[in-house]
Amino acid sequence: MDEQLTAFLSYLEREYQYSENTIAAYRNDLSQFQEYLGQGAAGPVEWPAISTEDIAGYLDYMKHKEQPYASSTIARKVAAIKSFFNYLNSQAITAENPTLEIDSPKVKKRLPQTLAxxxxxxxxxxxxxxxxxxxxxxxxxxxxxxxxxxxxxxxxxxxxxxxxxxxxxxxxxxxxxxxxxxxxxxxxxxxxxxxxxxxxxxxxxxxxxxxxxxxxxxxxxxxxxxxxxxxxxxxxxxxxxxxxxxxxxxxxxxxxxxxxxxxxxxxxxxxxxxxxxxxxxxxxxxxxxx
Missing domain, CATH: 1.10.443.10 (Intergrase catalytic core)
Structure with a gap:
């Protein structure tokens, strides 16, 4: 995992006191995004170079891969990516935020199960x-x-x-x-x-x-x-x-x-x-x- 991702996860733990499970979920989702971006590329991902089209392409990949992700899973991964780029933008690592025009898939909320x-x-x-x-x-x-x-x-x-x-x-x-x-x-x-x-x-x-x-x-x-x-x-x-x-x-x-x-x-x-x-x-x- 590269330096920016590691710094972001430390930031979440320090500023928001997220649990180990939550941090692990962010790490997994962002690592998968990093792997997608790095396919066929040499060296680490240059985050300032990532565009809205790159992220939209990842959404399309998740929806149409051989075993597509559920909309709730895609929504969670998009939320992680948005949080990460908000952080990069706040740290002046990226000049623009490529996630601003990215919409999360609508997820129909299931009502919690209860007992009579x-x-x-x-x-x-x-x-x-x-x-x-x-x-x-x-x-x-x-x-x-x-x-x-x-x-x-x-x-x-x-x-x-x-x-x-x-x-x-x-x-x-x-x-x-x-x-x-x-x-x-x-x-x-x-x-x-x-x-x-x-x-x-x-x-x-x-x-x-x-x-x-x-x-x-x-x-x-x-x-x-x-x-x-x-x-x-x-x-x-x-x-x-x-x-x-x-x-x-x-x-x-x-x-x-x-x-x-x-x-x-x-x-x-x-x-x-x-x-x-x-x-x-x-x-x-x-x-x-x-």
Missing amino acids: FLDVERLLDAPAVNDSPKNLRDATLLNVLYETGMRVTEVVSLQLEDVDLEHAQLSSPTRQGDARDIPLEEETRALLTRYLAEGRPHLAKGSGEQALFLNHRGEKLTRQGLWLIIKGYARQAGLSADVTPHTLRHSFAVHRLGRGSKLEDIQRLLGHANISTTQIYAQMEAADEE
Whole structure:
């Protein structure tokens, strides 16, 4: 990868604090564009020499290659290219921005998948709450996911210090760097209380790990581990839908709106920086009423 691409990725990480996965996606998309431009050419790509026609040719290539990219994939790659040339232009590496007249393909937005309220109840009831530390953990975990609408990364990142049982709330960092307080329903607070007293100590095995949710080895529960837990209980509950942690997050938002919560409150609870991201749930509720 050439110097400009490396500098751009460092800029994204430094200025926007993008995750490793996001940086990797930019790296992959721009490297593929670089490979396309370099076909048959000698030496590295000279970015100031790249024209609007070059980029348009790449779009045409992606649409008509032997196995064409989906419009959503093309739109993502175009967005990466636009961001890169905006950066080059801002650094005076290019005199013109060749992406200004490039339009991204229209992508039909698919509405997020949600569960009916009764299906959510079946899922939450799947781990029978008994004396098993694992079942206590799983019942608490599923309730926290649904009753707070938290992202899977946020849930597995919760620490013991983030739990405030007295005020019935969890504290979770946002992508903007601050923290948001998320209220807990009484049933979820009661489950957390019991899990912390009767379940987690057995899972911790004296490890000193401070993560709230632990695996059977006393280590922090991983994203993959959480995903597998949900999949297992979805099957046990007889749910045919492809249930994921985000399914519960989407269901939380739609069900809250259905119970009369304001869109701004849903935005705050979900940790969305822009309310336009949250508005899709209002569209879903309207579609259900038609």
